[in-house]
Amino acid sequence: MLIGFVILSHGSPNQLHRLIAALDREYDCPPIACHHDFSQYPLSVGAFGKNVAFVQPHIATAWSKFSVVQAALAGVGLLFETGQPDWFMLLSASDYPIMAGAGVRRVIIGSNCDAFLDARPLNSHETPKCSITGTQNPKLEHFNSVGNQRIKRLFYTSREFWIPIIRLKPRFRIGRLTYRPGWEARHPYSDWPCYYGDHWFGANARVAKILLEPTLKHLALRRHLGSRTQADETYFPTVLMNEPTITVCLDNKRFAEWNGGGAHPMILGPAQLDEMIDSGAFFARKFQPDSGVLDEIDAVLKRQT
Helix, strand or coil: CCEEEEECCCCCHHHHHHHHHHHHHHCCCCCCEEEEECCCCCCCCCCCCCEECCCCCCCCCCCCCCCHHHHHHHHHHHHHHHHCEEEEEEEEEEEEECCCHHHHHHHHHHHHHCCCCCCCCCCCCCCCCEEEEEEHHHHHHHHHHHHHHHHHHHHHCCCCCCEEEEECCCCEEEEEEEEEECCCCCCCCCCCCEEEECCEHHHHHHHHHHCCCCHHHHHHHHHHHHHCHHHHHHHHHHHHCCCCCEEEEECEEEEEECHHHHCCCCCCHHHHHHHHHHHHCCCCCCCCCCCCCCHHHHHHHHHHC
């Protein structure tokens, strides 16, 4: 089984190099497609191996915006143009493997699913069109909170009014100040329920084909989410949970410590090492670029092989 990788990157090249070196060791120099936002941080593509391809031209990405989804789709497209993996994993550059590649392959083979995807319905009464297996990742329990659901409803279904403003980060640009009054807007969810969850997932080539050959409903969803916040936490869940031809495992096999909630997971260190390894997840995030815990993880993975 050939597993490929799509990596979204916008920061330190050292962190990207470290992640790719780990993937090369665990997966025998697999096909890797990287979307790096060169507008946020310079990077020399010539410093990477022949198994690594870069999306060019890049897409200027912004946190929680639909541009992150566009970057991921561009990466999946490039991965399947340059190679033919059986499965792909979507990673950020701040991810790191916490299960040996051989172990990941064994789990996938025994899973009888097409995707490891975190997803939950915006309206609790909805029934997914796909087949379901597995249980939700306990590390993502915060997504089920009433407050989080209220925010998602506001971001995905309410009317939006905005005025242009100047933003200085991550670069100088014209941005938007958005007001959402809570009134429901026209949206594509009337006969195609909205789902949301963690952005990071893994799936097989059948799912890649679905994502890369968008239907009219997919395109309508893209237009709807084009200017909305937290679009990266709904596009893939909504598309795949409404796909009747696939089976989704609701455990996305990722470890993150949200520490009670918030906009970002906490930085992981040695204190979380044992819990990470025992979690059964394939990858963990977030790590500092040169964190010493990465050496400890490498040692654990070496013992697993």
